[in-house]
Amino acid sequence: MYNKQFFSCPYYRNQAAYPFFNAQWRANAQKFAAVSGTVTRIEDFNLGQDGASAGCYKLMSLESKDVGPVNFVISTETYFVDHKVVDVGDEVTGFYDANAPAILIYPPQYPAIVIAKDTEYEKVAVDYFDNQLISSDGNLKLNIAPSTEIILTNDQPFNRYPGNRNLIVVYGPTTKSIPAQTTPYKIIVLC
Structure with a gap:
């Protein structure tokens, strides 16, 4: 009836003794992942039906040589390096929080934290x-x-x-x- 191979105690853990459970450590150790590719599409992304956020969010689709198609949700908090405007056909790198939950769809879709337009010298x-x-x-x-x-x-x-x-x-x-x-x-x- 019970699997006795693995011990677990989900009820109490002394968080001071286990730094990987410390919320401050987790906040400082945010992991970022990056996807580089060519922008194939930029379109409006509607979050709700009330219309208050209409036009404030964008869906940017990339075609990456490494991972294939990827979508980034661009919000008002997304930082564009050097405030460069990105157009279809541009080579960009999108950074997202690798620890954040992601919806299981294809192509993968991530909320963008930073978008950088790729240049030869930077x-x-x-x-x-x-x-x-x-x-x-x-x-x-x-x-x-x-x-x-x-x-x-x-x-x-x-x-x-x-x-x-x-x-x-x-x-x-x-x-x-x-x-x-x-x-x-x-x-x-x-x-």
């Missing part, structure tokens, strides 16, 4: 960077220069140290070290 990373400005996967280290612009999503200056935060990083060349190091052109702090 790369964009969206990730949590620790107090030494190393990304959560350990593949990128940021070296801040006096010329590095550090701003908020509303383009206002950010006057604190950007470590231990979720960041949008616009950068160019990197070293071939592990982790790769770069001096970013711009850092946008996601507060």
